[in-house]
Amino acid sequence: MKTKDFEPKIMTFLCNWCSYAGADLAGVSRLQYPTNTRVIRVPCSGRIDPLFILKCLQDGYDGVLISGCHPGDCHYISGNYVARRRFAILKTALEFMGIEPGRVQFSWVSAGEGEKFSQVISKVTEAVKVLGPMRKLVKAANSLVG
């Protein structure tokens, strides 16, 4: 499959207090961005267990984006800082597993940043497009893996 034909599926976890509202703003502002994402709203980026991300990649998503409040703005004070630490570990684990770390992206988008939200989605979609489909997992699935 050529890159230009490939439309990745990207799971997006958005913090309720910031990025989710940012997405909303992008919507009401009628900003254009790729439609490859599916959105799950979470109470805080700190709510995200690495397992959610692995599960998405296992179940056929080509990439995962997590977006939370800017540093210092988390409604639970430290949720996003801890999330950042968690993703630092996950990135090394992804390399270990042979999954391109670029499939999992982490950003800060506030409620007022509709413009930034649409840019992030475009960039992430483009990056995952370049990486191509999660072939390894699909291939692996065909050779007997759950």
Place this chain on the structure above:
Amino acid sequence: MKVAKIKVKDNIEKTVLSFLRETIDKKLFDAILIPMMVPAGDSYAWVLAQDKSLLDGAYYLPPIMSVQGAKALSSVTKGGKVNKRVAAIMRPCEIRAAIELSKLNQIELENIFLISMDCPGALPLKDWLKDPKRGVDVFKKVIQHFVDEEPKPDKSVRPACAICHRFSDSDAVDLHIGILGTEGEDILFIPHSTQAEAIFAELGLSLNENLSRWQKGVDEVLKQRKKKRAQVQEELKSTVVGFDKLLDTFSNCINCHICQSVCPICYCRQCYFDSDKVKHPPDDYLMRAESKGNISLLPDKILFHLGRMSHMALSCVGCGACEDACPMSIKVAQIFSLIADRSQGLFNYIAGKSIEEPLPMRVYEDDEFHEVESP
């Protein structure tokens, strides 16, 4: 630093036990948590011994690790702190698991006096079970090689032990028992707390020895283990790193979850992977099979291992219990050692090394890990 030296009478095991008996005799402790040989003679079980006569079948350093000691200790303090003085004598990796569990609020260490020892390793359960009597002799040799003036690595210990470089870590204990570099003639009692020093005074033990000979032994074994660790990890990298290789490695896993149930660090009352959350209606499986071509059953086998890695790599103490218990002889602990070294290294953290060092997930810096942020 000065430590107390005791001459070995009969053998190391008996000499340590007589020291412990005396502490009970003098009412310095109310109970001792220690492994005891089971009546059939083919295993060791943790007991809380309150009576010194009960210490007769006890082993401060049994040939095998049946139950990881931290698990035994956490079962005692689940409901809160003990109100009596308990000494717990455990291998260094068991101590580190206990420290880690106390930081995770799963063990209450108040009133617990921790004793560790120089650990030569433990024999693989599978080898042991074939012939426990022979195992006892094999383990005697292991100890001999270990305490020799020129220590030699012994091939009979578990793979996790052969690469263990924290076999003598004692930062978090009250008392450490040193046997390295002694040729099996002496035992060094190394105090690490004022409480330990008080106990020495009660027992009339004088601090009469320095650590130079012992340190030489420790350094030599450390050198050997580090070399072996690097070598094993390098080989492992070429066989397990990467998705297809990882899948191959776990392809004969029977999904029994024993590695998780024996792991001291996997303390969740119910593992996500044993919960109803991973049970879906039949149509879901058919849908998954349709989108992927097929799915293997039992489902979520690989996800279980990846999930475990991502959940507890920061706290894995490298004790090898998982690998020892795996019925399919999968190198679980060795694989975990790779991922644990990497993740703990990100935070300069060593699981269970010190009680003061906070768990990396409980603290953060404003300015760090910007490389994981998308532009």
